[in-house]
Amino acid sequence: MSSPHPEKISLAASSTVYTYHCLCSHLLLATTTPLPALPTRQNSLDKAHIMPLPPPPTAHSQSPRHRHAHSEPAASLDHYGLLLSATLDRKPEIVRSDDGFEKRYMQRCGRCALVVGYQLDWQQFAGERVGRREDVVFLLPGGLMTTREMVMGKKVDVEIGVGTVEVVQG
Incomplete structure (x- = not known):
C-alpha cells in the first residue's frame, strides 16, 4: 500500500524524516522538522529557514564503546x-544587507550548483569565535521542493528579486 505522503519515511511511531530536493531533483536534505515549521530570519530580506545542524562527530564519539554511553539528551532529539x-563554497561571499554586510559561505546543490542555503561567519556575532558557524544552516525559500512535489511533477514558482521565475519539472 503506498503512503499518501511519499516525502515522509517513518522510522518509528513518533519519528518522521522529511526529504527535500533541489529544483534539479537532486536529493539535498533530510530533517525531522518540515521546512515550514522551522523559524525564519526576520531581519533579512531572504526570509531563510533556520535549520540547526548536529555537532560534528568527535573521535571519542566514533568509538563503538562510547557511542551509546554518552547519548544526547532527549531534548536534542526533537529535531535532527x-x-x-x-557542497560548501570554500571562500565566503560578502552580501550587503539592511544592517550592513554579511559574510556567507554558500551551500550549493551537488549536481547543478544552485545556491540552496548558506552559513554565516562567527565574526557577525558577539564573542571571540572566528570562522564559519557549523551549528546552523540558513535554507533559502524556493530552492528546495519536497519529495512529494518532485514525484508529482508539481510546478514550482520561485520568487527571485523583483520578478518570478517558473520552474517546471519534466
Missing part, C-alpha cells in the same frame, strides 16, 4: 537535520 549532498 542533515545536508546530504550539498
Whole structure:
C-alpha cells in the first residue's frame, strides 16, 4: 500500500524524516522538522529557514564503546537535520544587507550548483569565535521542493528579486 505522503519515511511511531530536493531533483536534505515549521530570519530580506545542524562527530564519539554511553539528551532529539549532498563554497561571499554586510559561505546543490542555503561567519556575532558557524544552516525559500512535489511533477514558482521565475519539472 503506498503512503499518501511519499516525502515522509517513518522510522518509528513518533519519528518522521522529511526529504527535500533541489529544483534539479537532486536529493539535498533530510530533517525531522518540515521546512515550514522551522523559524525564519526576520531581519533579512531572504526570509531563510533556520535549520540547526548536529555537532560534528568527535573521535571519542566514533568509538563503538562510547557511542551509546554518552547519548544526547532527549531534548536534542526533537529535531535532527542533515545536508546530504550539498557542497560548501570554500571562500565566503560578502552580501550587503539592511544592517550592513554579511559574510556567507554558500551551500550549493551537488549536481547543478544552485545556491540552496548558506552559513554565516562567527565574526557577525558577539564573542571571540572566528570562522564559519557549523551549528546552523540558513535554507533559502524556493530552492528546495519536497519529495512529494518532485514525484508529482508539481510546478514550482520561485520568487527571485523583483520578478518570478517558473520552474517546471519534466
